Amino acid sequence: GAGVSQSPRYKVTKRGQDVALRCDPISGHVSLYWYRQALGQGPEFLTYFNYEAQQDKSGLPNDRFSAERPEGSISTLTIQRTEQRDSAMYRCASSETSGRETQYFGPGTRLLVL
Amino acid sequence: QKEVEQNSGPLSVPEGAIASLNCTYSDRGSQSFFWYRQYSGKSPELIMFIYSNGDKEDGRFTAQLNKASQYVSLLIRDSQPSDSATYLCAVKGAGNNRKLIWGLGTSLAVNP
Numbered sequence: 762g763a764g765v766s767q768s769p770r771y772k773v774t775k776r777g778q779d780v781a782l783r784c785d786p787i788s789g790h791v792s793l794y795w796y797r798q799a800l801g802q803g804p805e806f807l808t809y810f811n812y813e814a815q816q817d818k819s820g821l822p823n824d825r826f827s828a829e830r831p832e833g834s835i836s837t838l839t840i841q842r843t844e845q846r847d848s849a850m851y852r853c854a855s856s857e858t859s860g861r862e863t864q865y866f867g868p869g870t871r872l873l874v875l
Numbered sequence: 876q877k878e879v880e881q882n883s884g885p886l887s888v889p890e891g892a893i894a895s896l897n898c899t900y901s902d903r904g905s906q907s908f909f910w911y912r913q914y915s916g917k918s919p920e921l922i923m924f925i926y927s928n929g930d931k932e933d934g935r936f937t938a939q940l941n942k943a944s945q946y947v948s949l950l951i952r953d954s955q956p957s958d959s960a961t962y963l964c965a966v967k968g969a970g971n972n973r974k975l976i977w978g979l980g981t982s983l984a985v986n987p
Contacts, residue, residue, distance in 0.1 A: 792973055803963050803977035804919065817974050852918060862907055862973050866918040 763787075765867035767853050773873045774843055782838045782870045786855030793836050794864060795828055796852045804852060810836060811858075843874045878902060879966050881978035890987050894951040896962050898978055901945065904969030908940055908947045911963040913980065919963055923949065954985040 766785045774780050786793050792811050796804035806820040812833040821827070825843075830836040840847055850871050854864040878901045888894045896910075907926050911919035925931045925938040925947065937950040947966075951958055961980040968976065 794974075801980075803965075803979045806974055806976070809974060811973070817972055820974075856973070862967050862975065863909070863921055863924060864975065866920070868918055 765853055765855050765865055767851075767867040767870050769870060770868060771871045771873075773875065775875050776843060776845060778843055779839065779841045780843055780872065782840075782851050782853075782872070784836045784838070784853030784855075784867060786834065786836070786853070787865055789857070790855035790865075791833075791858035792856045792862075792864075793830055794854045794856070795836070795838050796854065798850045798852055798869070800850075807838070840872075843872075845874045848872055848874045878976045879964055879978040881962075881964050881981045883979055884982040885984050886981055887984045887986060888954050890954060890956060890985055892954050892985075894954045894958065894983055894985070896949040896951075896964075896981050896983065898947045898949075898964030898966075899945055900947070900964075900966045900976070902966070902968045902976075903942075903945060905942075905945075905966045906969060907967040908938070909965040909967075909975065910936075910938060910947075910949045911965060913961045913963055915960075922962075951983075954983075956985050956987050959983055959985050 794809040795807040808818040810830040825841045828838045850869045852869045853867045856864045910922045913919045923938045931938045935952045939948045963980045964978040965975040
């Protein structure tokens with residue numbers, strides 16, 4: 762596609778429910794990144810993939826958070842047993858494999874846990 | 876100590892002035908440095924990247940990198956009201972890990 766897309770754009774869920782957030786990177790981009798951004802803060806790194814391999818998941822807050830990219834393209838970030846503190850903007854970005862790590866961001870998914 | 880630090884601002888400058896945004900980082904082995912702009916309610920978008928010591932100019936924007944001082948800055952000449960946004964500094968560390976470490980951002984207001 763022309764840019765990074767994310768779905769849904771908004772998600773309201775009840776505490777304890779599982780949610781799955783989707784990211785479709787720019788076509789041909791090898792690397793895919795997940796971030797969480799609170800209002801007035803910079804992006805907080807969660808995890809990233811090269812192709813289908815998860816290279817770094819050090820930013821995932823706890824074991825309720827997981828991510829996958831099974832075919833090296835679309836990625837899903839799953840949050841199990843959501844809690845109110847999970848409410849945030851979740852952003853996805855992708856980059857090429859040229860050695861220059863310029864990241865291009867999607868529009869984000871606003872998650873609200875009630 | 877946070878790995879990438881920025882003054883949160885707000886930084887307020889008059890239209891036409893030079894805006895100077897600063898960023899310091901703690902990892903001396905950091906390789907790549909990025910400035911992103913984020914308008915309220917929007918996603919970050921890349922303005923400039925710099926890899927080598929010195930200055931890099933692109934239109935009204937100049938990035939300056941001093942690895943010895945672990946300092947990177949962004950200058951915006953002839954500031955316009957449309958430059959009003961939050962400016963995020965991001966740093967890639969040493970090695971093959973592509974993870975970027977982000978500052979909290981500096982809010983810039985350009986007053987007409």
